[in-house]
Amino acid sequence: MLPWYIPVGAELGTIAIAIVVAYAGVKAYGKERAAYFLAGSVLWTSIIENLGVLDKSYTYYTYAGLFGPNYSGYLFWVGQVPLWIELGWVVVALSLFVLIHEVLLPGRSPFLQAAVAGLFAVNIDLLIDPVAVANNLWQWINPSVYVLGVPAYNFAGWFCLIFFYDLLFNYTILQNKPVAVLGRIEGLFLGDRYTPDAKTARFAFRLIVTILVVAVLLTVIAAVLIAVAKTGGVA
Amino acid sequence: MDPELTTEQKNGAKASILVIVLVLVLFVMVLVAGHPIMYFGTGPASVVYTIVIYTPVLALCALAYRRLR
Numbered sequence: 001m002l003p004w005y006i007p008v009g010a011e012l013g014t015i016a017i018a019i020v021v022a023y024a025g026v027k028a029y030g031k032e033r034a035a036y037f038l039a040g041s042v043l044w045t046s047i048i049e050n051l052g053v054l055d056k057s058y059t060y061y062t063y064a065g066l067f068g069p070n071y072s073g074y075l076f077w078v079g080q081v082p083l084w085i086e087l088g089w090v091v092v093a094l095s096l097f098v099l100i101h102e103v104l105l106p107g108r109s110p111f112l113q114a115a116v117a118g119l120f121a122v123n124i125d126l127l128i129d130p131v132a133v134a135n136n137l138w139q140w141i142n143p144s145v146y147v148l149g150v151p152a153y154n155f156a157g158w159f160c161l162i163f164f165y166d167l168l169f170n171y172t173i174l175q176n177k178p179v180a181v182l183g184r185i186e187g188l189f190l191g192d193r194y195t196p197d198a199k200t201a202r203f204a205f206r207l208i209v210t211i212l213v214v215a216v217l218l219t220v221i222a223a224v225l226i227a228v229a230k231t232g233g234v235a
Numbered sequence: 236m237d238p239e240l241t242t243e244q245k246n247g248a249k250a251s252i253l254v255i256v257l258v259l260v261l262f263v264m265v266l267v268a269g270h271p272i273m274y275f276g277t278g279p280a281s282v283v284y285t286i287v288i289y290t291p292v293l294a295l296c297a298l299a300y301r302r303l304r
Contacts, residue, residue, distance in 0.1 A: 028247030135269035
């Protein structure tokens with residue numbers, strides 16, 4: 001068994017860093033928009049992560065029983081996923097969003113900004129995930145094509161999550177713009193609530209649509225890689 | 236850098252740089268305290284990998300910090 005301070009340090013450390021990123025978000029975008037980013041991203045990643053656990057892709061109960069038979073391994077959970085996992089994602093997403101949108105690539109194409117954020121998120125995860133897996137912070141279960149002890153679809157997942165959430169937040173909260181493709185569907189579902197000021201309803205609706213799109217996309221990518229692993233004997 | 240960036244926004248951006256650096260530090264601490272990266276075993280390959288992987292993201296932070304000064 002690894003030392004107790006590894007899961008405790010990862011959980012409390014990430015929560016502490018999340019407080020700093022919340023401060024960064026408030027300074028960069030004001031309280032309201034930062035709250036949208038934080039709430040939306042916790043909801044978004046909670047759903048995607050819980051789907052991954054229910055799909056038996058990975059488990060977070062690797063430190064269960066560490067401080068007694070009833071201890072589940074971490075202090076705070078959202079469903080089957082520790083809260084610090086969601087917060088870790090928020091930390092990477094929001095800090096990259098601020099730096100890329102406000103400092104490094106302001107005024108550039110939203111797709112370019114989102115893609116660069118996605119690539120740097122994968123860059124950061126290339127250390128986070130192999131270290132976390134080596135230290136049992138979580139455990140991958142599915143057979144797949146593995147890169148550095150981590151299924152390749154995990155990195156595709158990081159890119160997709162950051163890329164799509166970046167676009168979602170940028171178009172819906174920062175610019176508060178209608179999107180041509182979604183406009184009619186949004187009007188259909190939201191009815192009278194579909195007004196130019198209906199930011200929350202629009203954000204919630206687009207969040208659900210994007211989660212569905214990303215979930216389907218990642219399921220397909222994961223399924224292909226699992227099939228490749230099974231036929232090619234790569235475990 | 237956007238010329239209209241306010242002092243508050245600059246502080247937010249600086250805090251974002253700090254956040255990324257803290258994430259990197261946290262995981263290096265986990266790495267040092269626990270097992271080295273399994274894929275690379277216990278040798279110096281883990282250190283080399285860490286340096287190679289950290290370089291682009293640290294370069295991003297350095298560039299952002301330079302623009303904010």
